[in-house]
Amino acid sequence: MKDILKVGIIQQSNTADAAANRDRIAAAVRRLAADGARLIVNRELHDGLYFCQTESVDNFDQAVSLTSEATDFYSALARETSTVIVTSLFERRAPGLYHNTAIVFDADGTEAGRYRKMHIPDDPAYYEKFYFTPGDLGFRPIDTSVGRLGVLVCWDQWYPEAARLMALAGAELLIYPTAIGWESTDTPDEKARQLEAWTTVQRGHAVANGLPVVTVNRVGHEPDPSGATNGITFWGSSFVAGPQGELLFRAPDDAEEIAIIDIDMHRSEQVRRWWPFLRDRRIDAYSGLTKRFLD
Numbered sequence: 001m002k003d004i005l006k007v008g009i010i011q012q013s014n015t016a017d018a019a020a021n022r023d024r025i026a027a028a029v030r031r032l033a034a035d036g037a038r039l040i041v042n043r044e045l046h047d048g049l050y051f052c053q054t055e056s057v058d059n060f061d062q063a064v065s066l067t068s069e070a071t072d073f074y075s076a077l078a079r080e081t082s083t084v085i086v087t088s089l090f091e092r093r094a095p096g097l098y099h100n101t102a103i104v105f106d107a108d109g110t111e112a113g114r115y116r117k118m119h120i121p122d123d124p125a126y127y128e129k130f131y132f133t134p135g136d137l138g139f140r141p142i143d144t145s146v147g148r149l150g151v152l153v154c155w156d157q158w159y160p161e162a163a164r165l166m167a168l169a170g171a172e173l174l175i176y177p178t179a180i181g182w183e184s185t186d187t188p189d190e191k192a193r194q195l196e197a198w199t200t201v202q203r204g205h206a207v208a209n210g211l212p213v214v215t216v217n218r219v220g221h222e223p224d225p226s227g228a229t230n231g232i233t234f235w236g237s238s239f240v241a242g243p244q245g246e247l248l249f250r251a252p253d254d255a256e257e258i259a260i261i262d263i264d265m266h267r268s269e270q271v272r273r274w275w276p277f278l279r280d281r282r283i284d285a286y287s288g289l290t291k292r293f294l295d
Helices: 017-034 058-064 070-079 156-160 160-169 188-209 267-274
Strands: 003-011 040-041 084-094 099-106 111-116 142-144 147-152 172-177 182-183 214-215 219-222 232-235 240-241 247-250 259-264
Touching: 017 070, 017 259, 058 156, 058 259, 070 084, 070 099, 070 232, 084 172, 099 147, 111 142, 111 147, 142 259, 147 160, 156 188, 160 172, 160 188, 172 188, 182 188, 188 214, 188 232, 188 240, 247 259
Parallel strands: 003 040, 040 084, 147 172, 172 214
Antiparallel strands: 003 259, 084 099, 099 111, 142 147, 182 232, 214 240, 219 232, 240 247
């Protein structure tokens, strides 16, 4: 069983109270660790509400430095539980310079590495370009005591290039903390299409790269503070897929879920032997991928 990695996922709703959110995460981490989890993944921006529904300079007050009470909290929690924890924070790098940043704490509490979200959306109710500077750390996996983690964040999950570059750099697992949901005016059919497209594209990353994928989303309704919309109902549906895109686990779309999923880390090696996509890539013919559009 040495190749089996027990991965814990925390699909929860959020409030505006950062301390209360952290306490709930800590309770979930302790429970998962007691049940044997070695790697625990959180949702995107888990310490507060999804503030990007509006553009307000006051929201920058929620940002934290990467040496702060928040990072001390998660470092201590990782050390206490001897687990690797993937966190997602609103980083204040300098006055006027902010990022959407995932920090990974190793099982001894040290920072294993960080990733700054590279693809930043700017859509109705997802006004992230107002808040986040695109990442400048590239697509570099993070080495931990449980393996080399390809940590990306939410909007990155739609881009096969990001997943591929993480795979080419030696990632053993693709991980996506996420905050995505439905707008109230979408029809039931449209909601179903969006959810399945989101799941399908990430399962495609698993298949194309021969790697497991772990995606953890928020759940529950968060109102729009401006009143311009009816807010976002985050669709949960956190899932884990194996290296052939097989669904190993899928959470409900309307309830919190804390779960442990067993991932066979040796299976990727076998799948890549059967389907040697990396071997057969035509790297001599892909120069167009660095262009915005081929006229």
